Amino acid sequence: MHGLPDGFGERLAALCAVDAQTGDHAGLVRSADLLAGWATDDGLAVEVRATPEGPLVIASTRGAGADRTLLIGHHDVVYPAGTAAARPLAARDGRVLGPGVADMRGGLLVGLAALAGLARDPQGPHGAAELWIVPDEEARSWAPACLDEWRGADRALCLECGRADGAIVTARKACTWLTLEAVGRDAHAGTERDEGRSALMALVREAVRIEDELHGGRPGVQATVTQLNGGSGMNTVPGHATASVDLRADTAADLAWVVAELGRFAAHDDIAVTRSDEPGFPPLDRDAALAEHTLALLAAVDAPAREQTAAGASDGSWSSSIGVPTVDGLGPIGGGDHGPDEWIDPASVAPRIEVVRRLAGGR
Numbered sequence: 001m002h003g004l005p006d007g008f009g010e011r012l013a014a015l016c017a018v019d020a021q022t023g024d025h026a027g028l029v030r031s032a033d034l035l036a037g038w039a040t041d042d043g044l045a046v047e048v049r050a051t052p053e054g055p056l057v058i059a060s061t062r063g064a065g066a067d068r069t070l071l072i073g074h075h076d077v078v079y080p081a082g083t084a085a086a087r088p089l090a091a092r093d094g095r096v097l098g099p100g101v102a103d104m105r106g107g108l109l110v111g112l113a114a115l116a117g118l119a120r121d122p123q124g125p126h127g128a129a130e131l132w133i134v135p136d137e138e139a140r141s142w143a144p145a146c147l148d149e150w151r152g153a154d155r156a157l158c159l160e161c162g163r164a165d166g167a168i169v170t171a172r173k174a175c176t177w178l179t180l181e182a183v184g185r186d187a188h189a190g191t192e193r194d195e196g197r198s199a200l201m202a203l204v205r206e207a208v209r210i211e212d213e214l215h216g217g218r219p220g221v222q223a224t225v226t227q228l229n230g231g232s233g234m235n236t237v238p239g240h241a242t243a244s245v246d247l248r249a250d251t252a253a254d255l256a257w258v259v260a261e262l263g264r265f266a267a268h269d270d271i272a273v274t275r276s277d278e279p280g281f282p283p284l285d286r287d288a289a290l291a292e293h294t295l296a297l298l299a300a301v302d303a304p305a306r307e308q309t310a311a312g313a314s315d316g317s318w319s320s321s322i323g324v325p326t327v328d329g330l331g332p333i334g335g336g337d338h339g340p341d342e343w344i345d346p347a348s349v350a351p352r353i354e355v356v357r358r359l360a361g362g363r
Ligand SMILES: [Zn+2]
Pocket: 074, 103, 104, 137, 160
């Protein structure tokens, strides 16, 4: 396909022809079979490990060095069965479009191509380079099951797509999603209105406090009420209500702060308000040395040398949380994730492969 390295477009088309929504075991097995087959063709060592969420694919190679580089990706996508047939890989207006091209099949193939380059140089200065392709990233707000096996690595290169302006992701916000529950008392809204206690109105008052006071309460803190539900009938004072809140912050400390502030509920007459306590995603902390090295390599291949802090989480947040220096957004430049016009820039693929190969220690 125009602008893509040899063979890359064929592999991307084959991968995008598979429906592999999170939890679709048959689709994930087909996707894993393709990836494992290509890794074998490329001269890599391959392990396909069955897990309750679907197959985990680990492709690796080793040079003469002693260091260890992780390449991190996921092969599940968000799209339901039928999407692959409806939207095969296509080129339009200089972009390549298809389900999962940016999030993150294009990135997986960048990782494979980078490892293939290292495998062609078995006496090179690089150490171990391992591409971990998990099956369940899109529907998970907890750590990947293999996280412990990433401990001690020298660096992690996460292959989510580069941003639309070419930026890599050198930091990500911490985030969590909490549920609020209010319990008051149902009562007839006409004849016994004063006997009722509106749980819904209690959460409305809390929602206003959250958006007015907690959102922006510290630099980088975002607090958004995303759902509000309550009531049992049109003529009943709503005695029960729930809300969900999306919280994001630049640091773990700021996330803990906004979670604690969220729980300082106002007194609501005879209405109990509680919140859940999901830990959510840790931040991806910027590693200055790895970030600067990556930007220098991008500049050296005439690619955009920009960085960004992303509001969303990825498995790079987890590798960072165990102390592995992590940089993300090393997949092809792209966007439109999770939508009908998801795209990548084909011209960005070859430079990204080169930069990932070099970051893994390739000469
Ligand atoms: Zn992704």
